[in-house]
Amino acid sequence: MATTAKHVAVELIEQLPDDASWEDILYTLYVRQQIEAGREDVAAGRVTPHEEVRAQLLDRKRRAS
Secondary structure, three states: OOOOHHHHHHHHHHHOOOOOOHHHHHHHHHHHHHHHHHHHHHHOOOOOOHHHHHHHHHHHHHHHO
16 A cells, blocks of 8 residues: 555654644645655656765855855
């Protein structure tokens, strides 16, 4: 059985304390959605290697100096 987004959301909300605010709930769901989006990007090969990002940042830093 595939886990649906609704099922995951219910499980996440149930793990929150009883006094969780709407903001807490929305933030928790947002973070999970972003994690899932990142996993999908990795699975699809839409990633940039660490060394390439590092080289780009160092290049920007050199040009800004």
